[in-house]
Amino acid sequence: MTENPSPPSALTIAGSDSGGAAGLQADLRTFLTCGVHGLVAVTAVTVQNTLGVHDRSDLPPHIVAGQIEAVAADMGVGAAKTGMLASAEIIHAVAAACDKAGIGRDGAIPFVVDPVAAAMTGQSLFDDNGLAALRDELLPRATVLTPNLDEVRLLTGMTVTDREGMHTAAVVLHQLGPKYVLVKSGHLQSDPECVDLLFDGSTFVELPGPRWQTPHTHGAGDTMASALTAGLAKGMPVVEAARYGKWFVSQAVEHSYPMGAKVGPVSAFWRLAPEER
Numbered sequence: 001m002t003e004n005p006s007p008p009s010a011l012t013i014a015g016s017d018s019g020g021a022a023g024l025q026a027d028l029r030t031f032l033t034c035g036v037h038g039l040v041a042v043t044a045v046t047v048q049n050t051l052g053v054h055d056r057s058d059l060p061p062h063i064v065a066g067q068i069e070a071v072a073a074d075m076g077v078g079a080a081k082t083g084m085l086a087s088a089e090i091i092h093a094v095a096a097a098c099d100k101a102g103i104g105r106d107g108a109i110p111f112v113v114d115p116v117a118a119a120m121t122g123q124s125l126f127d128d129n130g131l132a133a134l135r136d137e138l139l140p141r142a143t144v145l146t147p148n149l150d151e152v153r154l155l156t157g158m159t160v161t162d163r164e165g166m167h168t169a170a171v172v173l174h175q176l177g178p179k180y181v182l183v184k185s186g187h188l189q190s191d192p193e194c195v196d197l198l199f200d201g202s203t204f205v206e207l208p209g210p211r212w213q214t215p216h217t218h219g220a221g222d223t224m225a226s227a228l229t230a231g232l233a234k235g236m237p238v239v240e241a242a243r244y245g246k247w248f249v250s251q252a253v254e255h256s257y258p259m260g261a262k263v264g265p266v267s268a269f270w271r272l273a274p275e276e277r
Contacts, residue, residue, distance in 0.1 A: 014083025050260030078233030140177030
């Protein structure tokens with residue numbers, strides 16, 4: 001029997017969502033439906049459902065770093081992304097492990113930093129030390145930074161209310177060190193379209209998409225960032241991978257569904273054949 005070729009691989013460095021809508025569960029689901037093998041470094045275990053995050057337990061930083069080093073050394077990483085990193089100590093460990101593995105802006109492996117600094121309700125998931133570590137240690141290592149508007153506010157102090165503000169925020173964030181900034185517009189409810197903005201320090205690229213009228217958007221940010229990461233793992237240039245991520249999440253939001261008492265998840269089921277759903 002001839003061995004099958006290995007698929008591209010992508011690593012998510014993220015927390016677990018017990019509701020299965022966001023976090024590493026959303027990342028792995030997206031990787032799979034994009035044809036990419038998912039690798040995991042778990043940072044925290046959360047107690048959450050559609051009503052919010054009720055509790056969490058953070059993993060020891062050396063365990064987080066060890067997971068990154070183990071899979072990178074043996075299985076190879078085509079691209080990597082972060083999600084919830086929980087603490088400044090974990091960020092320090094992740095930065096060191098990524099440097100060792102060649103993950104990041106100056107390494108060979110593309111690195112998507114999804115700065116999960118705010119929960120669904122907008123509250124910060126970091127203290128001041130965590131935010132400072134995110135800004136100082138991970139943003140300069142990022143190939144692509146993918147904040148939503150709540151995360152823009154937490155990282156820069158800017159409240160964005162229109163597309164012009166998104167342009168200004170992208171410039172400010174780019175000055176913090178990432179190679180590309182992708183400002184997501186899902187929270188800009190005043191705009192009838194959902195136009196995300198990619199900036200490389202000189203050129204703005206708009207990524208337009210429909211604004212679906214649904215409250216069920218839990219996991220949308222994770223899904224877009226992980227689809228972008230999957231695209232990079234498959235060898236796409238950043239702009240093409242960003243367009244791919246935008247296309248993927250637009251479909252996922254269109255096919256989102258209610259589950260639980262409040263905000264339901266976006267769906268990856270649209271990528272399956274009807275008889276498999």
